[in-house]
Amino acid sequence: MAFSDYKVALVTGASGGIGGAIAERFAKEGLTVHAVGRNKEKLDELADRCGCVAHAIDIADTEAYRDLVASLGVDVMVNNAGIDHKGSIHTLSVDQIDAQVDINFRAVLHGISAALPGMIERDRGHIINTTSIAAAYSFPSNTIYHATKAGVRALTNNLRHDVYGKRIRVTELCPARVATEIFGKVHGNPEQTQKDFVDGYEILQPKDISDAVANAVDAPSHVNVSYIEVFSTFQVEGGLRFERYTAK
Numbered sequence: 001m002a003f004s005d006y007k008v009a010l011v012t013g014a015s016g017g018i019g020g021a022i023a024e025r026f027a028k029e030g031l032t033v034h035a036v037g038r039n040k041e042k043l044d045e046l047a048d049r050c051g052c053v054a055h056a057i058d059i060a061d062t063e064a065y066r067d068l069v070a071s072l073g074v075d076v077m078v079n080n081a082g083i084d085h086k087g088s089i090h091t092l093s094v095d096q097i098d099a100q101v102d103i104n105f106r107a108v109l110h111g112i113s114a115a116l117p118g119m120i121e122r123d124r125g126h127i128i129n130t131t132s133i134a135a136a137y138s139f140p141s142n143t144i145y146h147a148t149k150a151g152v153r154a155l156t157n158n159l160r161h162d163v164y165g166k167r168i169r170v171t172e173l174c175p176a177r178v179a180t181e182i183f184g185k186v187h188g189n190p191e192q193t194q195k196d197f198v199d200g201y202e203i204l205q206p207k208d209i210s211d212a213v214a215n216a217v218d219a220p221s222h223v224n225v226s227y228i229e230v231f232s233t234f235q236v237e238g239g240l241r242f243e244r245y246t247a248k
Contacts (some may be wrong), residue, residue, distance in 0.1 A: 002218050005027040005076035005124065012059055012111065013081030014046060015039035017180035018130065021206035022078055025214050034072055036065075037081070055067050059107040060099070069114035075122075076113050076217060078128040079108045079152070080173075084145040097144050104148035108155065116163070123171045125168040126217055129156045133176045133229070137237045160226070169224040176231040178204045204232050 009026045013019035015037030023035045024097040033052040040056035047054040059065045083103045119125030135149035156172040179198050216225035
């Protein structure tokens with residue numbers, strides 16, 4: 001299905017870098033784009049730029065979010081919203097654990113649950129779930145984030161069975177490091193994290209990700225781009241840590 005086969009898109013996390021870039025790209029392709037996020041000011045700026053419809057809501061409010069999704073007749077859904085708290089499972093607070101589960105995983109379940117009946121009825125749709133290389137590769141800290149993104153990966157794979165026989169495509173979007181605000185939010189010092197994680201690196205930009213997503217959506221109807229993993233050329237995954245232990 002090309003963009004012309006779809007009418008309505010919904011993008012969560014649209015007040016941030018990747019979500020905003022995807023919303024802008026979809027609007028340029030002629031879709032009515034509903035941009036969902038918590039930062040009203042940034043959503044309004046996005047709406048002014050590209051003509052999307054801004055919805056400043058917390059997707060952790062399950063009832064409000066489900067009601068919104070069910071009312072829109074969504075053809076293309078991008079579950080992109082995500083939060084992270086740096087720390088291991090035993091160092092994070094209850095609220096920090098719950099917030100990541102609520103935004104990164106539970107809201108994705110409820111959003112899809114609310115959107116899917118309409119897609120099935122129309123026999124048309126595309127669901128794109130943003131995970132992360134954290135869903136595939138282990139590295140220190142951010143334990144809950146890894147777990148929630150791995151959960152979305154499992155959901156995405158099984159969702160294709162739920163829509164089997166319908167012209168509904170399901171894509172996992174798995175980006176590596178992208179120049180967004182998430183590093184400042186996680187580490188609490190935007191200026192320092194800009195220096196630590198962005199400056200001096202040939203890093204992926206939100207537009208790079210939106211272009212990849214657009215290619216998947218614009219593929220012919222018999223083509224499901226099921227998995228998109230995007231790295232910068234100068235970034236690789238993997239590594240091994242091996243601690244030499246001396247008994248005390």
